[in-house]
Amino acid sequence: MKKIFVTGIDTDIGKTIVSAILTEALEADYWKPIQAGNLEKSDTDTVRELLSNSKSVLHKETYRLTQPLSPHAAAAADGVKIDMDLIRDSMPSTGGRDLIIEGVGGVMSPVNDLFVVMDLIKSLDAEPVIVSKHYLGSINHTLLTIDAMRRKGLPVVGVFFNGKPVQSSVDFIIRYSGIKPLGFIDEEKKLDKEVVKKYARLFRKEFR
Secondary structure, three states, rough: OOOOEEEEOOOOOHHHHHHHHHHHHHOEEEEEEEEOOOOHHHHHHHHHHOOOOOOOOOOOOEEOOOOOOHHHHHHHHOOOOOOOHHHHOOOOOOOOEEEEEEEEEEEOEEOOOEHHHHEEEEEEEEHOOOOOOOOOOOOHHHHHHHHHHOOOOOOEEEEEEEEEHHHHHHHHHHHOOOOEEEEOOOOOOOOOHHHHHHHHHHHHHHHH
């Protein structure tokens, strides 16, 4: 069983769509340990709407926080403290299926007063993939993310590039870091089951 942790270079970068694509491609289970804000339409709800296969199981979040803030701030606002051991112990059993784990924010987003998302990835013993998106500053953010994770000793699988392509940016990131490009997701007008199935077919071979 593979445990793939989907993280990003920032928030609102495309982690959920990449998580949905990988869940569909591998007919894997999906789990988002921490949901901060948008409880009426959580990322788990979004992934559920985007899947076509009947094998994937979507597991309940360990923490459902009411405010759309960094995890430590959202937890403080709700009067709770996020416990890394509790998250690790609540990692779902999948019956042998692969597990796609969606992170929150970027890799240095604080989970609590002592730990950041990178520490959570390490605690869960998961293989991280990075989602990058093209904007002014994204080269810097992508390279800093890769460097931070490598310094932490995390086995970064590679990078998904999301949004309107900027080939010069992609080329520099790959050349400078030596990172593996895992796939490219275009700036789609609409994200639905058909779009997810399209990319799932493209990425399935890579991850199987």
